[in-house]
Amino acid sequence: MKIAFLGPHASFTQLAAAQLFPDEELLPQVNILDCFIAVENGSVDMAVVPLENSIEGTVSMTLDYLYKTPDIKIMAEAVMPIAHHLMVHPHCVVEKIEKIYSHPQALAQSFHFLDTNYRNVIKQDYSSTAAAAKHVSENPDRNLAAVANTFAANLYNLKIIERNIQDFEQNHTRFIVISKQSHDYSHKNLTLLGKKSGLLITLPEDHAGGLHQVLSVFAWRKMNLSKIESRTLKTGLGKYFFFINVVGKWESTVQYNALEELKTLQIKVDFLGNYSEFLLNS
Numbered sequence: 001m002k003i004a005f006l007g008p009h010a011s012f013t014q015l016a017a018a019q020l021f022p023d024e025e026l027l028p029q030v031n032i033l034d035c036f037i038a039v040e041n042g043s044v045d046m047a048v049v050p051l052e053n054s055i056e057g058t059v060s061m062t063l064d065y066l067y068k069t070p071d072i073k074i075m076a077e078a079v080m081p082i083a084h085h086l087m088v089h090p091h092c093v094v095e096k097i098e099k100i101y102s103h104p105q106a107l108a109q110s111f112h113f114l115d116t117n118y119r120n121v122i123k124q125d126y127s128s129t130a131a132a133a134k135h136v137s138e139n140p141d142r143n144l145a146a147v148a149n150t151f152a153a154n155l156y157n158l159k160i161i162e163r164n165i166q167d168f169e170q171n172h173t174r175f176i177v178i179s180k181q182s183h184d185y186s187h188k189n190l191t192l193l194g195k196k197s198g199l200l201i202t203l204p205e206d207h208a209g210g211l212h213q214v215l216s217v218f219a220w221r222k223m224n225l226s227k228i229e230s231r232t233l234k235t236g237l238g239k240y241f242f243f244i245n246v247v248g249k250w251e252s253t254v255q256y257n258a259l260e261e262l263k264t265l266q267i268k269v270d271f272l273g274n275y276s277e278f279l280l281n282s
Ligand SMILES: O=C(O)C(=O)Cc1ccccc1
Pocket: 006, 010, 011, 012, 013, 014, 050, 053, 082, 103, 105, 106, 127, 128, 129, 130, 173
């Protein structure tokens, strides 16, 4: 099987993909959109992309493309502890660092550290932490730094000058496996954290109690929600869709009835699947 991931090699997403798919062909993509395109056009069977971080919140690009591609479903979810390190080329003069590159989520997760210690240094968004590390390694004549993981430091021959720079000790990222097939993915060697289902909800129009109606469909069936996130529809200010996670594996008739009730209320539902959540190593 072919599995796309947000690359290049040694990105956090690759570390997740390698644990989820140790025996499959992993194909690095330049950005999250390319992961979705590869699944959409069938050049890969699945892709692994980041969905949410415990410090910085949702990866909005992933949520947006899940919404835009209703035939792409979630097959599994995996949670991985994240540690960020500041790294430079061995020739770098640390006192003269002019720019720090990383994925926007990594820069945000290390914001206070970087703001305190490198206040006057430009922070530059890059497509991934590993791409930032690669860029630093390819520009040895400039005094650049990257925020990335130890695998990237080793692969791109960079020197770690500050370890564990994330602002909070507890730092976890949730990755999802996306595919055009919706069956539940299982993995016998990974720790199973639980089962859940995912839905994207769009209300027909803005009216009093609209969201309450949606929530009541789950509430009276005692379906416990573990996440509800609103995201702009990009059709004007104040217009949103909702990403919802329901905890546990639900009896199919209960789930079917809940989805039917939402449709009766003229609520647009994209059911993303029933899937397992795994714990990964850092
Ligand atoms: O940039 C990476 O390496 C990624 O895989 C995305 C990401 C960024 C920061 C924390 C977790 C995942």
